[in-house]
Amino acid sequence: MGAQLTAYVMSENAREQAGFYAQALGGEILSTMTFGQMPGTPEEMGDKVMHLAMTVAGGNMLFFSDFPPGGYTRSISLTLTYDDESEARDAFAALSDGGEVKYPLALQPWGAYYGEVQDKFGVSWQIVKHTASNE
Incomplete structure (x- = not known):
């Protein structure tokens, strides 16, 4: 039995x-539904995102929602594995914009390129590019 994992990111500003x-990883926003589209939503939540679906980095799905009243705490790390070193470096650089490099993207002793960045929204990204010897 198989399953597909899709990350659902709770955000302070989902849009x-x-x-x-979408810009950093070459993605596309597919659909957006607001809380205001649901009956009985408090006015202050009307334009907030209830569900946003998008693709990133070659078709991977990501879902988003703005924090509902009462909020959430967040602790997540997402990993993107690339076949192309140039694409991995581009994604790492783009995600670093306004964020913090936790571990520079570099060839590691285990034979893969690896780097970690916390983006400007507080999400940790691990960028991986396997080499021919460890695929």
Whole structure:
């Protein structure tokens, strides 16, 4: 039995964060539904994102929602594995914009390129590019 894992990111500003990832990772926002589209939503939540679906980095799905009243805490690390070193470096650089490099993207002793960055929204990204000897 198989399953597909899709990350669901709770955000302080889902539209801005999804737009950043669309640009940084070559993605596309597919659909957006607001809380205001649901009956009984408090006025202050009307334009907030209830569900946003997008693709990034070659078709991977990501879902987003703005924090509902009461909020959430967040601790997540996402990993993108690339076949192409240039694409891995581009993604690492783009995600670093306004964020913090935790571990520079470099060839590691285990034979893969690896780097970690925390983007400007507080999400940790691990960027990996396997080499021919460890695929």
